[in-house]
Amino acid sequence: xxxxxxxxxxxxxxxxxxxxxxxxxxxxxxxxxxxxxxxxxxxxxxxxxxxxxxxxxxxxxxxxxxxxxxxxxxxxxxxxxxxxxxxxxxxxxxxxxxxxxxxxxxxxxxxxxxxxxxxxxxxxxxxxxxxxxxxxxxxxxxxxxxxxxxxxxxxxxxxxxxxxxxxxxxxxxxxxxxxxxxxxxxxxxxxxxxxxxxxxxxxxxxxxxxxxxxxxxxxxxxxxxxxxxxxxxxxxxxxxxxxxxxxxxxxxxxxxxxxxxxxxxxxxxxxxxxxxxxxxxxxxxxxxxxxxxxxxxxxxxxxxxxxxxxxxxxxxxxxxxxxxxxxxxxxxxxxxxxxxxxxxxxxxxxxxxxxxxxxxxxxxxxxxxxxxxxxxxxxxxxxxxxxxxxxxxxxxxxxxxxxxx
Amino acid sequence: xxxxxxxxxxxxxxxxxxxxxxxxxxxxxxxxxxxxxxxxxxxxxxxxxxxxxxxxxxxxxxxxxxxxxxxxxxxxxxxxxxxxxxxxxxxxxxxxxxxxxxxxxxxxxxxxxxxxxxxxxxxxxxxxxxxxxxxxxxxxxxxxxxxxxxxxxxxxxxxxxxxxxxxxxxxxxxxxxxxxxxxxxxxxxxxxxxxxxxxxxxxxxxxxxxxxxxxxxxxxxxxxxxxxxxxxxxxxxxxxxxxxxxxxxxxxxxxxxxxxxxxxxxxxxxxxxxxxxxxxxxxxxxxxxxxxxxxxxxxxxxxxxxxxxxxxxxxxxxxxxxxxxxxxxxxxxxxxxxxxxxxxxxxxxxxxxxxxxxxxxxxxxxxxxxxxxxxxxxxxxxxxxxxxxxxxxxxxxxxxxxxxxxxxxxxxxxxxxxx
Numbered sequence: 001x002x003x004x005x006x007x008x009x010x011x012x013x014x015x016x017x018x019x020x021x022x023x024x025x026x027x028x029x030x031x032x033x034x035x036x037x038x039x040x041x042x043x044x045x046x047x048x049x050x051x052x053x054x055x056x057x058x059x060x061x062x063x064x065x066x067x068x069x070x071x072x073x074x075x076x077x078x079x080x081x082x083x084x085x086x087x088x089x090x091x092x093x094x095x096x097x098x099x100x101x102x103x104x105x106x107x108x109x110x111x112x113x114x115x116x117x118x119x120x121x122x123x124x125x126x127x128x129x130x131x132x133x134x135x136x137x138x139x140x141x142x143x144x145x146x147x148x149x150x151x152x153x154x155x156x157x158x159x160x161x162x163x164x165x166x167x168x169x170x171x172x173x174x175x176x177x178x179x180x181x182x183x184x185x186x187x188x189x190x191x192x193x194x195x196x197x198x199x200x201x202x203x204x205x206x207x208x209x210x211x212x213x214x215x216x217x218x219x220x221x222x223x224x225x226x227x228x229x230x231x232x233x234x235x236x237x238x239x240x241x242x243x244x245x246x247x248x249x250x251x252x253x254x255x256x257x258x259x260x261x262x263x264x265x266x267x268x269x270x271x272x273x274x275x276x277x278x279x280x281x282x283x284x285x286x287x288x289x290x291x292x293x294x295x296x297x298x299x300x301x302x303x304x305x306x307x308x309x310x311x312x313x314x315x316x317x318x319x320x321x322x323x324x325x326x327x328x329x330x331x332x333x334x335x336x337x338x339x340x341x342x343x344x345x346x347x348x349x350x351x352x353x354x355x356x357x358x359x360x361x362x363x364x365x366x367x368x369x370x371x372x373x374x375x376x377x378x379x380x381x382x383x384x385x386x387x388x389x390x391x392x393x394x395x396x397x398x399x400x401x402x403x404x405x
Numbered sequence: 406x407x408x409x410x411x412x413x414x415x416x417x418x419x420x421x422x423x424x425x426x427x428x429x430x431x432x433x434x435x436x437x438x439x440x441x442x443x444x445x446x447x448x449x450x451x452x453x454x455x456x457x458x459x460x461x462x463x464x465x466x467x468x469x470x471x472x473x474x475x476x477x478x479x480x481x482x483x484x485x486x487x488x489x490x491x492x493x494x495x496x497x498x499x500x501x502x503x504x505x506x507x508x509x510x511x512x513x514x515x516x517x518x519x520x521x522x523x524x525x526x527x528x529x530x531x532x533x534x535x536x537x538x539x540x541x542x543x544x545x546x547x548x549x550x551x552x553x554x555x556x557x558x559x560x561x562x563x564x565x566x567x568x569x570x571x572x573x574x575x576x577x578x579x580x581x582x583x584x585x586x587x588x589x590x591x592x593x594x595x596x597x598x599x600x601x602x603x604x605x606x607x608x609x610x611x612x613x614x615x616x617x618x619x620x621x622x623x624x625x626x627x628x629x630x631x632x633x634x635x636x637x638x639x640x641x642x643x644x645x646x647x648x649x650x651x652x653x654x655x656x657x658x659x660x661x662x663x664x665x666x667x668x669x670x671x672x673x674x675x676x677x678x679x680x681x682x683x684x685x686x687x688x689x690x691x692x693x694x695x696x697x698x699x700x701x702x703x704x705x706x707x708x709x710x711x712x713x714x715x716x717x718x719x720x721x722x723x724x725x726x727x728x729x730x731x732x733x734x735x736x737x738x739x740x741x742x743x744x745x746x747x748x749x750x751x752x753x754x755x756x757x758x759x760x761x762x763x764x765x766x767x768x769x770x771x772x773x774x775x776x777x778x779x780x781x782x783x784x785x786x787x788x789x790x791x792x793x794x795x796x797x798x799x800x801x802x803x804x805x806x807x808x809x810x811x812x813x814x815x816x817x818x819x820x821x822x823x824x
Contacts, residue, residue, distance in 0.1 A: 002594050002597070002598070005590045005591065005593050005594045006590075006593060018617070026586055026590065030590050045663055046618075048662075048663075049618060050618065050622070050625075050626065051618060051621050051622045051624075051625040051626050052625060052626075053625060054625070055625065055626050055627075063618070063621045063625055064617075064618035064621075067618070067620075067621065132754055133758055133781070134781075135757070135758055136754045136755075136757040136758045137753060137754050137757055138734060138754040139754075141734060142737065142739070143739060143741060144739065146646070146656070147656060147657075147739060147740065147741040148741070150647075150654075150655075150656035150741045150742065150743045150744065151741040151742065151744050152744065152749070153744050153745065153746055153748075153749050154571065155647070155654070155656060155743045155744075156654075156743050156744065156745050157571045157572045157573055158561060158569060158571050158572075159569070160562075160563075160566065160569070164563070164634075165635060165647055165654060165743065166561050166562045166563060166569055166632070166634050166635065167561070167635065167646065167647065167656070168557065168560075168561055168571065168615075169557060169560035169561065169616065169617070169619060169630070170615075170616065170617035170618070170619065171617055172615065174617070175579070175614060175615035175617070176578075176579075176582070179579070179582035179583055179585065179586050180430070180582065180779040180780060181780060182586045182589075183430055183434065183582075183585050183586055183589055183779075184434075184779070184780045184782060184787070186586070186589040186590060186592070186593060187410050187411055187434050187589055187592075187785075188410070188782065188785070189593060190589070190592060190593055190596055191409075191410055191784075191785055193593075193596065193597075194596070197784050198784075199782055199783045199784035199785065200782075200783040201780050201781070201782050201783075202780065202781040202782075202783075203779075203780040203781075204758070204780075204781075206755075207755070207758070207760055207776070207777070207778065207779060207780070208779045208780065210749065210760075210776045211426070211429075211578075211776050211779055212573070212575060212578045213573060213746065213749075213776075214470035214471065214775065214776050215454075215466040215467045215469070215470040215471075215573065216466075216573055216746050217746050217749065217750065217761075217774070217775075217776055218466050218469060218470050218773055218774060218775060219454060219466050219746075220746040220747060220750050221750060221761075221773065221774035222456060222457070222466075222771070222773060222774070223456075223457065223458075224747075225454070226745050226746055226747050227572060227573065227745075227746060228572065228745070229572055230572035231567075231569065232549065232567065232569060232570060233572075234549075235453040235454070236451075236452065236453065237547060237549075240547075240549060241549070241567055242549075242553060242558060242567045242568045242569075243567070244567070254553075254559075254567065254568055256549050256550050256552070256553030256554075256558060256568075257549075257550065258547030258548075258549055258550060260547070311544075315541070315544045315545065318545065319545070320544075320545040320546055320547040320550045321550060322541070322544070322546065322550045322551075322553050322554040323553065323554075324553040324558050324559050324568050325553065325554060325555075325556050325559060326556065326559045326623075326629045326630075326631075327556055327559075327616065327619050327620055327622060327623050327629040327630060328623040328629040329556070330555075330556050330613055330620060331623065331624065333554075333609075334539050334540050334541075335535040335536055335539030335540065335541045335542070335554075335607075335609060336536075336539075336607075336609060336610060336613065337539070338536055338538040338539030338540075338542075339536035339538065339539065339607045339610060341607070341610050341613070353621075353625075354621045354624045354625070355621075356610075356613065356614065356620055356621070357610075358610075359583050359606065359607055359610040359611045359613075359614055360583055360584075360586070360587035360590075360604055360605065360606050360607070361604065361605045361607075362587065362590065362591055362602055362603075362604050363517075363602045363603040363604070364591075364594075364600065364601075364602035364603075365590075365591070365594050365602065367590070
């Protein structure tokens with residue numbers, strides 16, 4: 001019986017930063033052998049970004065990098081050197097998939113673009129993922145996911161009003177695109193198994209991310225309406241938002257909740273001890289039309305309650321509610337713990353380090369974090385000596401020539 | 406229409422807004438996705454806004470967007486006849502995805518154990534708000550509640566004011582896309598040995614996975630991030646990320662490190678247009694700008710950066726998003742317009758790639774424009790496979806043509822409320 005879904009699948013992984021590595025991580029954590037090809041001359045930016053083990057910066061000390069590169073091996077090749085290209089081409093027959101996330105011209109410069117690679121390996125599956133895709137006037141735009149989140153419309157949907165935008169944290173679209181690129185890659189693998197045909201996948205992170213805005217785009221095309229920031233206003237629920245509860249240990253606590261019906265509202269008032277309320281709030285329409293008054297009423301009442309206790313009592317009467325959790329709360333969350341979301345893995349340089357796990361669980365072939373992320377070039381000897389059967393003298397020579405670097 | 410990629414595979418889609426995107430991705434990849442809805446329709450059909458602002462079961466833009474290319478049948482799982490019919494349908498399926506409360510399908514004898522007994526190939530994916538094992542496994546979660554539980558909400562908004570969600574709720578979309586990936590992960594070995602499996606998706610974890618490097622920060626650096634409006638809260642200084650311009654906003658950052666060449670390009674641009682204050686125009690004018698980022702910056706350096714940000718915003722206020730975007734592209738500046746859906750709809754780059762596609766919706770007497778292929782695949786192009794179905798539009802096609810029920814029986818099943 002198979003242990004992992006992708007036992008025996010091999011991936012050569014030129015990707016860096018987040019989208020590419022998160023994509024290939026789906027394969028790696030589910031059993032594929034993934035070799036990250038990095039170089040000291042072109043360091044993955046995430047190796048130089050926090051959080052750091054013991055808060056100390058270092059290329060092998062970044063948990064940002066480590067999080068997205070579990071279950072993978074790592075070698076270093078300076079692709080600007082012809083000998084590095086030769087080594088890559090020796091690895092190519094081993095691979096089912098080549099993935100890369102440079103701006104489009106990079107692989108063409110190295111003559112390692114799909115046209116070159118398919119001539120050598122016709123059934124190769126190749127994924128190129130970049131900001132705006134391999135074609136079109138803006139294809140060489142070199143951005144990060146935080147900029148793509150602005151360009152792809154998400155920043156404009158976040159805020160209290162048009163004059164008070166508050167963007168989503170981080171590189172938001174970097175965490176939309178990988179699920180789409182993973183779908184394309186895995187389905188392409190299965191298609192190749194059935195038909196023998198490989199193919200090329202040109203993934204624009206922009207175009208994938210826009211699927212998370214589809215209703216607003218279709219609306220604009222049909223009505224000209226431009227969706228903007230709405231605070232927490234909803235056309236379906238009232239109340240709907242986050243309300244400050246009693247502080248705990250000197251820290252603010254907020255409760256997110258959504259009330260879907262008048263019955264739920266009545267149940268919620270009971271839970272809150274039937275505080276004197278405004279008759280305008282009795283109906284859904286009344287609550288929607290008097291949203292500001294409703295929110296100040298709740299702000300006043302909920303300040304007297306603890307968020308965790310209200311969560312339990314509101315959920316018991318069928319009202320959707322949960323505390324607004326900060327990043328420390330997440331690690332104490334019993335539900336994430338029960339799903340076995342958090343893991344400590346023993347990294348070769350960092351020692352025991354905190355990793356996030358999978359967001360899915362398979363019953364028969366469950367994936368898991370099979371190993372911590374590789375240190376830079378950690379598997380040079382293993383891959384070059386093992387897979388390519390090079391002698392240690394040859395490998396040493398390549399290191400001295402800074403080909404393996 | 407219809408991709409070759411997953412042609413011949415069938416998915417039964419029993420999700421609401423916690424998973425509609427899963428079936429949409431499968432339909433885009435060519436699978437036959439049958440949306441199994443209660444007789445009154447899936448709750449997604451009630452999500453505003455509606456086409457032409459006319460509410461109706463076939464006019465929710467959310468339902469239109471995320472059910473395109475699926476077929477729709479009605480089925481009452483609370484009726485024994487409905488359940489018997491569902492079992493027949495499940496025997497023809499390769500995939501099933503659902504987002505009911507935890508016990509719902511089991512209580513009706515339609516859990517993985519039961520359905521896989523007659524169809525061992527079945528891949529059965531359950532989307533849950535909080536997983537299936539923790540104390541909240543039976544909690545309800547509107548999208549905003551998942552956004553809060555997963556930590557993203559805490560990071561959006563101004564300090565002291567309520568945390569925010571996006572005006573187009575996102576948690577269910579992340580869960581739906583994760584369900585699509587996980588279903589395909591199980592598909593690969595199933596095609597080798599013929600055995601399916603049960604999958605649980607944790608929606609809360611899906612939101613946590615969008616927090617980038619922040620989730621491990623408190624364990625390694627001893628503190629957690631607070632929301633800070635338009636400022637980054639990242640280590641090494643509070644920096645402005647959104648600037649006003651003539652007709653909207655621009656996102657960018659004046660910083661060292663990876664942003665150093667871009668910041669220098671901005672200063673050069675301001676110099677060219679005589680918009681850089683004298684102190685900024687001098688070589689080394691911004692002392693905080695080093696390849697190492699802000700690691701060694703002093704209070705005075707940060708004050709200088711703030712002054713530079715003010716000068717940059719004054720400069721941007723003389724220009725439109727479109728003018729600035731042209732300069733961003735030409736000068737390789739790390740910045741981007743804060744685009745609206747109108748800007749995106751008119752983006753010449755997307756037009757050159759033929760991204761948006763028109764899909765005729767005869768029952769609405771309209772052609773609607775959709776986001777196109779999520780990726781360009783050279784051998785098996787993917788993309789929207791057809792219009793969004795009317796409620797129960799494919800009852801005859803699925804029940805009579807696929808399952809072989811006599812048309813009279815269909816009438817009878819409808820009369821007794823089974824479909």
